């Protein structure tokens with residue numbers, strides 16, 4: 001073991017020249033990976049406990065190391081630890097400090113491991129916690145949505161395709177669509193946990209080790225399901241990082257789509273939702289303005305998250321197997337992504353708690369654009385035994401008539417309707433009622449009020 005005097009790098013027996021100041025500046029990652037200190041110490045404690053159990057180190061040395069590590073954990077938690085860029089990363093910073101606290105016995109800690117397996121062990125443990133936090137935030141949003149959806153089961157609004165009025169829907173049903181999106185996100189993150197759950201510790205630099213280690217033991221200690229199978233794959237693998245970033249990207253995309261929708265709905269053209277003053281900002285020149293900045297923040301940030309996924313994909317592309325310095329960037333990418341996503345989820349929750357539907361305007365807008373035309377076509381199929389295509393043509397003719405007369409469908413008289421389809425009776429007029437239209441969509445997953453109620457209940461029970 002190289003002596004650890006005068007703050008020299010661990011490898012100073014071999015590398016004689018001072019590291020170039022340029023490399024010192026860019027090559028270190030301590031500002032980023034110090035965030036892994038708890039996980040690093042947890043991994044190291046499991047490692048030395050295993051080394052002792054396997055009679056690779058003595059009881060005394062194990063205890064000394066654990067004592068030192070716990071002291072370091074306290075120092076870092078209390079912000080009393082001096083991180084030094086010279087020692088590159090969190091692993092070396094901790095090891096250096098361990099030497100200062102317990103002396104030369106610190107040299108036993110790195111037996112049968114490498115930073116290559118150490119760093120991914122830390123990152124995987126960290127990612128498990130991050131995933132749990134994201135899952136919790138998703139649950140919180142889902143609860144918020146259920147609460148608002150329940151209040152808006154009977155709030156009628158236009159449903160759009162191509163942003164053109166299509167068919168009437170319930171706002172509650174619309175909001176419940178978000179629940180489905182976030183439930184899928186939860187599943188995606190949960191699936192990742194499955195792949196993530198293999199313990200890298202013990203594969204060492206790339207080959208495994210000649211020491212008689214027990215990887216099952218550290219696997220249990222660190223809460224993994226099993227040890228990884230192949231030492232070379234283990235140190236090269238960042239698939240779990242990609243899975244995580246992809247899941248974050250999809251979740252951000254969901255958030256961004258919702259944000260975009262609310263921006264449109266809040267625009268003066270639509271004006272079907274109002275945002276509480278808590279979540280809008282003013283303009284420095286136009287005194288009247290109330291801008292949906294927070295929503296724009298959400299939409300914008302999804303771009304950064306996608307960027308992070310692509311950074312990682314690009315780093316991995318053409319990287320031969322086993323460890324390369326290129327991989328060091330994974331942590332910055334993951335941490336940035338985590339922070340954006342957690343922020344975005346909290347902001348979205350705040351937005352959802354601070355908007356109100358402009359029900360009058362929603363109904364008014366739902367009244368335009370001949371939105372019950374499909375209901376009329378369905379009625380013709382059901383009551384006049386004609387094919388849907390045939391009914392579609394007759395309904396289109398009725399819409400043309402209404403447009404020509406500058407009337408809404410419900411304002412056409414039965415006499416006018418009979419001109420297109422003589423078999424029609426007064427009974428048809430009920431299909432032009434928006435509430436009837438919505439409640440007729442009883443098929444599973446459809447917008448009928450009763451369906452929404454059932455679905456909300458189902459999720460509330462969950």
Ligand code: ARG
Nearest residue numbers: 029089115116119323327328
């Ligand atoms: N700080 C390094 C990283 O994050 C730890 C692994 C270093 N391994 C090495 N062979 N240089 O990737």
